[in-house]
Amino acid sequence: MAEQTVAEVLTAATDSVTVINDINTNGKKSVHVGGTSEQDTDMSQDDINSTVQRNVDHIEFILEYTDPDVKGSSDSKTAYTGAVTTGKAYIAAN
Numbered sequence: 001m002a003e004q005t006v007a008e009v010l011t012a013a014t015d016s017v018t019v020i021n022d023i024n025t026n027g028k029k030s031v032h033v034g035g036t037s038e039q040d041t042d043m044s045q046d047d048i049n050s051t052v053q054r055n056v057d058h059i060e061f062i063l064e065y066t067d068p069d070v071k072g073s074s075d076s077k078t079a080y081t082g083a084v085t086t087g088k089a090y091i092a093a094n
Helices: 004-030 045-063 078-093
Strands: none
Touching: 004 045, 004 078, 045 078
């Protein structure tokens, strides 16, 4: 199996960025927690916060990779670090 590139590893974290940003924007209506544009999810806020935290943890883990060297790479990580900040703020506020 070929080794992944930094770009490929970061792409693997993009779903987590999407989940965090959507929950932050749509809250209980986010499709990532079972909501719809018309109806809130039945998930508790604690469960939603756990979902956000898992995705924050995933991104933070990816950003620390050294093989390939995501941590030391000059590739833009703005979307990923921004999602971590957003996720932590969401949890603190909810």
